[in-house]
Amino acid sequence: MAKHILRELLESDIPAVAELERLCNPMPWxxxxxxxxxxxxGDSHDSGSQPVGRVAVLADTHEVIGYVxxxxxxxxxxxxxxxxAPEHRRQGVGESLLIDLRTVLEPLGCYVLFLEVRESNTPAIALYSNVGFEEIGLRKGYYADTGEGAKMMKWNG
Ligand SMILES: CC(C)(COP(=O)(O)OP(=O)(O)OC[C@H]1O[C@@H](n2cnc3c(N)ncnc32)[C@H](O)[C@@H]1OP(=O)(O)O)[C@@H](O)C(=O)NCCC(=O)NCCS
Structure with missing residues (x-):
């Protein structure tokens, strides 16, 4: 496997991530x-007193090969x-992105992660289950393109 580092998203990464999204996501950003x-x-607060923010982690060899x-x-x-990236799958990149995301979130006081995943997305469901996410529900007809349902999953620290 090409050795990757994990790092923050920079503005200069956006074209590469958009290209990967097109390859990875049926409704790409x-x-x-x-x-x-x-x-x-880096937003620190919303209208209440809750800290809010955006966190992104990239896997980088000499090019961006994964993102969350x-x-x-x-x-x-x-x-x-x-x-x-399709040619870098099944080499632990997805798992390392999720573990690193947790490492970034914990010092921010964040210990619970949620997500939605297409019911048919066996690889992603396997990845999430593998790192400790649990199914907590189903949203029927969640995806506008196919009408497919979404499994809701939660990872508790
Ligand atoms: C889902 C995705 C991110 C997985 O990334 P990855 O780097 O291939 O995952 P990893 O190599 O870290 O896999 C870790 C574990 O997840 C499970 N897994 C990953 N892909 C799998 C597959 N195709 N089939 C079955 N299990 C799979 C396995 O348990 C795997 O461990 P193993 O390889 O030791 O058996 C990748 O397939 C992808 O980009 N898919 C398209 C985008 C997508 O579906 N995103 C999620 C939207 S919610």
Whole structure:
């Protein structure tokens, strides 16, 4: 496996992540979505007193090969997008992104992670279960493109 490092998302990474999203996600975030996400990084508070923020971790060899983006609200976070380049899959990159995300979130006081995943997405469900996510429910008809349901999953620290 090509050795990868894990690091924060930089603005200069956005075209590469948008290209990976196109390969990974049936309803991909484009560069505008990613710029909007990144421009809120480091927000410290919402209208109440909850700390909020955006956290993204990238796997990088000499090019970006994987990414995960999460929203943080108080002590909870939600994974918004996650993907690994097709030619780098089944080499532990997805798992290392999730573990590193936890390492970034914990010092921010965030110990609970949520996500939604397509019912048919066997690889992602296997990955999430493998690192300790548990199914907590089903949202029927959640995905606008196919009408497929979403499994809701939770990772408790
Ligand atoms: C899901 C995804 C991120 C997995 O990334 P990855 O780097 O291949 O995952 P890893 O190599 O870290 O896999 C860790 C474990 O997850 C499980 N897993 C991952 N891919 C799997 C597959 N295709 N089939 C079955 N189990 C799989 C296995 O248990 C694996 O451990 P093992 O290889 O020792 O058996 C990748 O397939 C992907 O980018 N898919 C498209 C985007 C996507 O579905 N994102 C999630 C949206 S919610």
């Amino acid at each position: 484009n560069a505008i979505d990613l710029t909007r996400f990144a421009s809120h990084s 983006c999460a929203n943080l609200v108080g002590s909870e976070a939600e994974i918004l997008v996650l993907g690994v």
